[in-house]
Amino acid sequence: MDKNHSFYSVGQKERETQDRVVALFCSELGYEYLGNWADREGNSNIEEALLRKYLAGKGYSDALIARSLDQLRTTANNFQESLYTNNKNVYGLLRYGIKVKEEAGKTARLWSLWTGSILRRTSLGLPRR
Numbered sequence: 001m002d003k004n005h006s007f008y009s010v011g012q013k014e015r016e017t018q019d020r021v022v023a024l025f026c027s028e029l030g031y032e033y034l035g036n037w038a039d040r041e042g043n044s045n046i047e048e049a050l051l052r053k054y055l056a057g058k059g060y061s062d063a064l065i066a067r068s069l070d071q072l073r074t075t076a077n078n079f080q081e082s083l084y085t086n087n088k089n090v091y092g093l094l095r096y097g098i099k100v101k102e103e104a105g106k107t108a109r110l111w112s113l114w115t116g117s118i119l120r121r122t123s124l125g126l127p128r129r
Helices: 007-029 048-057 062-076 083-096
Strands: 032-036 098-100 109-111 125-128
Touching (some): 007 032, 048 062, 062 098
Parallel strands (some): 032 125
Antiparallel strands (some): 098 109
16 A cells, blocks of 8 residues: 555545445435534433434323433443443343333333334434544
8 A cells, every 4th residue: 555545545435435325324214414423512322312302202201211311321331341232232222122110119111212113213313423
């Protein structure tokens, strides 16, 4: 590899690929592009404000949303596990639901954080990181 093919060249190709992927997700799957969040203050792997808004729109109570987000955060940030295990466990919560009590004294139920097939969801955003 000569000096004209620097790390920047690889980065540029990666950026072009990301642009194509973003275009595909937006045009074919109906995702909303949320912009480049690489340097955004407060950047997180769990966008609580967006998830809270989505769940409230689905009719979830504030108490249920708070408990679900707490369990999701705890699972994602478990420093006793590997990143792979944390990601797998978070996927399980998203895919199969979170078991929480809506109120003290009630039986815990399994609550879904996302509903419907990927092609029918319309409240999805795609940030670039």
